[in-house]
Amino acid sequence: MDRMAEHTKQPDVLQELFDALDNDPFVIAECLARPALAEQLIAKSHAHGQRNPGERRQIARATVAPADSYTLPTIGGGECVDDTWTGTSTNNAPSARQFHTAVWTGSEMIVWGGTIPILEELNTGGRYNPATDSWTATSTTNAPHSRFLRRCGPAVR
Numbered sequence: 001m002d003r004m005a006e007h008t009k010q011p012d013v014l015q016e017l018f019d020a021l022d023n024d025p026f027v028i029a030e031c032l033a034r035p036a037l038a039e040q041l042i043a044k045s046h047a048h049g050q051r052n053p054g055e056r057r058q059i060a061r062a063t064v065a066p067a068d069s070y071t072l073p074t075i076g077g078g079e080c081v082d083d084t085w086t087g088t089s090t091n092n093a094p095s096a097r098q099f100h101t102a103v104w105t106g107s108e109m110i111v112w113g114g115t116i117p118i119l120e121e122l123n124t125g126g127r128y129n130p131a132t133d134s135w136t137a138t139s140t141t142n143a144p145h146s147r148f149l150r151r152c153g154p155a156v157r
Helices: 002-007 013-021 024-049 055-060
Strands: 101-105 109-112 125-129 134-137
Touching: 013 024, 013 109, 024 134
Parallel strands: none
Antiparallel strands: 101 109, 109 125, 125 134
């Protein structure tokens, strides 16, 4: 929660979320921090090939500080400093690619398709959430065919 509040790129949106959840530290942690923590634990366990039967229970019990021992952090960020960059997380990010499509939805960026340098077309992607500085892989179930530089007609190569 501290990292989210300190590094948010959208402090007004984060404050709206806090307000909508009655500024209750426990509820906010449950709604914002636990899902992000669970996604990280899932990504780590899958990356290391660890899929044990108790995995879901472990993730479900991902700890968040009890409400009586936690106070909301002060929301920072929001001040744009000209000509500067801040690195983003690459944990669970899609593989490096070129000629992909990226779409901003208003709350997250979706990256899809493209190629790797040897011109192998990709049918994978990811969703980046700047509020949590986290990536989530997109599902390939019923996904479109791999593609790059496609328009309404045949591929441009």
